[in-house]
Amino acid sequence: MSDFDAKKVAEIHEHLHSHLPSESALRVKALETLLVDKGLVNPQTIDAWIEAYTEEIGPKRGARVVAKAWSDPDYRQRLLDDAPAAIDELGYLGKATAHLKVVENSDTVHNLVVCTLCSCYPFSILGIAPAWYKAAAYRSRAVRDPRGVLAEFGVDIGDNVEIRVWDSTAELRYLVIPQRPAGTEGMSEDELAELVTRNSMIGTDRDLGEG
Amino acid sequence: MPGSMGKLPEGSLILSESEETALKPLAAVDGQPAFEEAWQAEVLAIADTLVRNGMFSAGAWSDALGAALEEAAVGEAIDNQETYYRCALQALETLVASNSEIDRQSMAGKRKDWEQAYLSTPHGQPVNLKTE
Known part of the structure; x- marks a missing residue:
């Protein structure tokens, strides 16, 4: 040749x-x-699923849940008592949120969510899990060294703050309610929802008033 | 902060992108899209659909995915999304093979059919499987 x-x-x-x-x-x-x-x-079901999860759901639903909890004390209590029922009020209930526990940050408590086994995640309200949530490094380090993981995300937790790490399973998943930033008293739910980051609802973000 | 470094305090450490990734492997991938390729989204879409349809439970999916990820970690596979979704595909194939009439042989056969279809279809033409 x-x-x-x-x-x-x-x-x-x-x-x-x-x-x-x-x-x-x-x-x-x-x-x-x-x-x-x-x-x-059904191929149409698959296409619709992909479209919904890549374009529509994202973490926006979770942000709406948090904003409502910040604005409405009764809703916040219902969310803490029975998260699936409270989420169903907004029409967001899905297979992955049928068993959901909501945990709340405070001045003295910070919550961090992980799935040490695989990547269980409340995707019907937060969309698809971010790349780092699925990484072996996160799954192994979040429990062993939560302060180190948080520091990597730029979150410095004082020694006076207890860190609670929640290990998700297929049967029980978690959503963090971050603290409402100061100076947002007059904001509407829509405006508040804009402040809520995806990472804050997993626990790798804390002070939403900053930046 | 390229272009805006200004004067740095003495002793400041400037990291290259690769050094940043090595030191902060999680923060470095924050903001990356959840899917890098269409097949990755399809794997999760199929798995979730089969859970909803009752072919297997969410717990079975979690166990199978966890086992595949553990195997990858033991084999020192690169800790990235490509590895994660390959594990998800492996878990999905395993669960389909053990919960339906679709066996490994038919998966391999259909995969070969698709490869042939791509190789024999000119660029720009839609790729379809030959109907038997």
Whole structure:
């Protein structure tokens, strides 16, 4: 084979393979095709799920829950007493929030949520778990060294503040209510919801009035 | 803070991006999208749909994913999203194989069919599986 031919063949080969999906992507396609063929999943359901979780849900629902709890003491109490029922009032109840516990930060308590086994997360109100929540480093360090993990996120917790680490499971997941920032007394729920960060509802953010 | 360093106090430590990542592996990935590729979203979508449909429980999914992640950690796989979602795919295949008529052989066969379909479809054309 001449150099020219060899180059041409290499180009064709590269061209053919350049749009071949990755090994994982091919396996997912195979699995989905088989499940659809057997009538076990509906492709429209999968598409709708992806659209909802990547574009609509995010952590916005959780922020609405927190803002309502900040604004309405009765709602806050219902949320602490029976989180699934209180979340259902806003129409956000999903499989992952059917068993949910809400924990509240205070001047003397900071809550941090992890799933040491895998990545259990209340995704129907917080969207898909962030990359760091799924990392082995977070899952192993959050329990062993919560202050170190928090310091990495720029959160310095004073020695007078107790850190409570909650280990999520498929049966019980957690949502943190961060402290309402000072000087927000006149704000509407919509305005308050804008202040609530995703990380504050997991516990890797604390002082929402800062920055 | 590129371009806005100004005068730094004496003894300040300036870290390169890779050093920052090494020292703060979690904060360094904060803000990254939850999915890097479409197949990763599809894995979670299928898993959640099958939990809702009752093929397997949320607890079974958690256990299978946890086992795959543990295996990856023991094998010193890189601690990133690619590894996480590969573990999720492995867990999903395992649960489907043990809870439905779809076995490993048919998964491998269908994967091969998709590969052939991609290789034999010219660029720009929609890729479809041949119907038998």
